Amino acid sequence: MALPESIPIRYSDEEAGYVTVRPIVRQTFRLDELLDMVLSVTGKDVARIRQILRSGTVVYHFYRYWWAGFEADEAELSAALTAFPDADAARAFFSDACATAVFESGGINPKPLLELARAAGSQRRMFRGQSFWERLLKIAESEKPGYQSYSYTYRADLYRLELNGRNVAEIVHAANHLAPRNLRSALRVLPGTARIVFVCPRLGNTRQPQTRK
CATH class of the missing domain: 3.30.70 (Alpha-Beta Plaits)
Known part of the structure; x- marks a missing residue:
């Protein structure tokens, strides 16, 4: 199954380990926006990213995000991740x-x-x-x-x-x-x-x- 181009997202504040009673906000993310958020939690660990996409939830900057979990083909996901930078130990300190x-x-x-x-x-x-x-x-x-x-x-x-x-x-x-x-x-x-x-x-x-x- 091809990776979705857009993903309906819901999110709400998360404080002290539990979800508050504040309103849930709905928003649509492009795939690259969702990956950008997940990468900040996992780094370029394809297995972990696939697991989070499948689970349909992640905590980012004190907000919990939900979406309908989906399977991500490893090859397609790896190709999508090439749009994001990699670590480069050869880069000199500037x-x-x-x-x-x-x-x-x-x-x-x-x-x-x-x-x-x-x-x-x-x-x-x-x-x-x-x-x-x-x-x-x-x-x-x-x-x-x-x-x-x-x-x-x-x-x-x-x-x-x-x-x-x-x-x-x-x-x-x-x-x-x-x-x-x-x-x-x-x-x-x-x-x-x-x-x-x-x-x-x-x-x-x-x-x-x-x-x-």
Whole structure:
């Protein structure tokens, strides 16, 4: 059976693990819109994507979506997925492309401690010629962050900078001397940060995140 071109969707808020009594909204998605949403949950795992399409439900950005589940032929689904980017470890880190820096804790299951957007990090302290963001990216360039993966949630490549005594001291110094007060307060997570993940959207990527309409 061919993949459907459009899929009637219903969705509602999902909070604290249960569906609320708020109204259910109905909308029609194109196939690529549904795949775009599912990819943010599964990555390019064809088996998992087929399972979710068959089950007819997924939770995305605090909303639960439902549709009439359908079987997806593996070959047809794989062909449809070629329209979406793949991870590419050969892509070099390019600081000008970075939009966000995610400060993560250590351990087997690292947790995000701070998600710093370029605009917030670029706020300048009075009488300083450089922003904290500019200094952070200079430090990152010198350290050459390693390629981690492609994120379908961010629509971006992720690069990981592991922190050590030397580079964390440089970042703390930059925070103390370049960041305005509100940003310095947010950067108090630095002592508990094990790594920084730089989120770098690919140039020319025009696909936008799914939002409610």
